[in-house]
Amino acid sequence: MNNLLSVNSVRFIVLVLIQVLIFNNINFLGYINPYPYILFIAFFPVKSNRAIIILLGFLLGIIIDMFLDSGGINAAACVFIAYARPLILKFSFGTMYEHHNIKFGAVDFGSKITYITLLVVLHHIILFSLEIFSLSKIILVIQKTLFSSIFTILLSIIITIIFSRKSK
Amino acid sequence: MQQIINFIIRNKNFLLFFVLFSISILFTIQSHSYHKSKFINSANFVTGGIYNSVNNISTYFNLKSQNRLLFEENKRLKSLLYNSKNIAKADSLDSLNAPYYFSNAQVIKNNYSATDNVLLINKGTNDSIKQDFGVITTEGIVGIVDKVSGNYATVISILNTTSSISAQLKKTNHYGSLTWDAKNPALVQLTDIPKIAKVLVGDTIVTSGQSSIFPKNIPIGVVENYELDDAENYYEINVKLFNDMTNLEHVYIIENINKPEITNLLNE
Incomplete structure (x- = not known):
């Protein structure tokens, strides 16, 4: 339990710092930035209390917002995916989730991709619709969501591959 | 009463989600209205400190280009200084500029990819x-100071959909x-220029x-292209900025010493 706490705290701090100091300065093609910090929510222990992950999601989002001066858009998106996570887990891993024995190191690679993709797309849709905050610019919302999602998903998969091997 | 408590316990996750989500939306709406966002900004001890220490390292990477910019400005100012034949004219220029006080600062966080971009200066x-001081570079304008803490201040960039700065044809x-x-x-947009004005591509836009x-x-940019708006009364002009908002380092903050007097007069 103590180990779990320290691993998650370190992950929290490292992901926030990497996000605000590196990934938000990439600006690929002028405006495309990845947001892989949501991997914290994605790989938070499944068995834990649902209220804790929602609270931590809010904390994570609000800290990112503080760094980026973006109001509460990251907090809203994070709280939403933290709340919706059980549904997405059920959809991507099926029966395995119902028996409560998912270990992210050992699951099927395909369903892992589905899981990350769903979380990222959901997060980005909320993030960019709140950021742009105008129905007349819906094309811009879709465009940003699409490109940033692709970038985030690729990066998240690379990060999970690198770090899942180290832990074994 | 029992039932209400039961209801809360049963739906505690949803209620928690709902409360936190509403708080986030509230912060978002506040940040979309000018000068309203209160708590969530990067001009505080922790975020400002982190950005500052990282910026101490990353400034070395563009020392060369920043040096060149400062060098060119020096050159321009030197040529102004030594070519001003009429000393009296120089004096009058000084007295004209007297109500404005300039100080320098460094941008420690630049941002231009979002729709509401905010910079952080040291x-x-x-x-x-203080709030509402102007920020410019040697080439053009940058934005307006918003939130201020002890050692840091956030600047609402001109690349922000909530910013609106008065500008004119030169x-x-x-x-x-x-x-x-x-x-x-x-590219930024200049709106509400009346149809009667003669606009040409390449015209200079100033504050x-x-x-x-x-x-x-203060120079802003040149007219890239223009068209009449839907009602055909005003021009909508695309302005190409003189300064490169993606490469900002040294900026100047302008304080208008007469501003309190002017605002007092307007509020009366």
């Missing part, structure tokens, strides 16, 4: 920086407001000096 109330005095459509960090934040005649 000067704050300890350097007597050759005539037709003025309008400068906004941004969030598409290209090199109008009507807002008491920026002095008159």
